[in-house]
Amino acid sequence: MDYRQVHSFLCLYDEGSVTRAASRLGIVQPALSMLIAKLERDLGVVLFDRSSRGVMPTAEGKRFYELALPLARGFENVRRQMIDMGGAASGTVRVGIVPSLMPAVVPAALQMYCDLLPDVSVQVTEGYSATLLAKVDAGELDFAIVNDPLQPGALAVEPLIREELVLVTSRTSKLAAPGLFDCTELQRLPLIMPTAGQGRLRIPVESRRRRAAPISPRLEMDAIAPTLELVKSGRWATILPLVAIAPELARPGLQVNRLRRPGIKRALALLHHPRRPPSLAAKKLQEALAGALKDTLDRATEIVRSVK
16 A cells, blocks of 8 residues: 555545546546545455445445545645755745625735745635635635635635625715614615625524525625626625725725625635645745734724724
């Protein structure tokens, strides 16, 4: 038994498909099948049941996964530590980030990071949480910052922050009076909300009769910049995380209302694959993004809470 066999087994176990696992490993399907068959012969057990619908781990396969996973983590951790022993971060870091962090958080973090580590290249992918989760799982990203996932699968999740969502309108629209805004009144507003695929921000609101009533938006759109442009026209309202509108808070065009009954929050988390520990360069980028995120949120929260 060698590490290549173990790594192939773990990948096939996670994917449940020879086709997907071979693609992820960068080898042809027959080569993967031969590696698994040889591993089964070496161990003297059958690890997978094969069918037209894919592969399913046997009881022995599940047990081997439990035993092999710490081995793979330890191997990768040793490799990373040896690479990082020189203390000089280098190479390429691939990070995925949800759109709401792009305007305020990412530029500040990247400028500081690139000044600090001039020998590191950074590839930033903007995308929604489900897409980024799949890319981290497939090894296309070193880590991602996403809305806290309900089903992260095999990925490691590190909570970052919880932040308020706020009602955003134009100051000239008179759609909402300044101050706290009752969520039971959201239904009367011409709302722009994310599409159904971005369901973490589709907010159920308790009605006056204590029955759950989902918000019915007039427009559904995932892009933040055009959403804000429509809101500035005075005809629309939207609900966004504080960090998404942080650059706009010092400008006169928008009115921000904190929400009550219920107050609405979202959680942001950092995802990485437990079998691929972050490099020194990736860890430092995580620190830069987390620091910029906290600073931005602190400033935005102070501004919003100071508005009566």
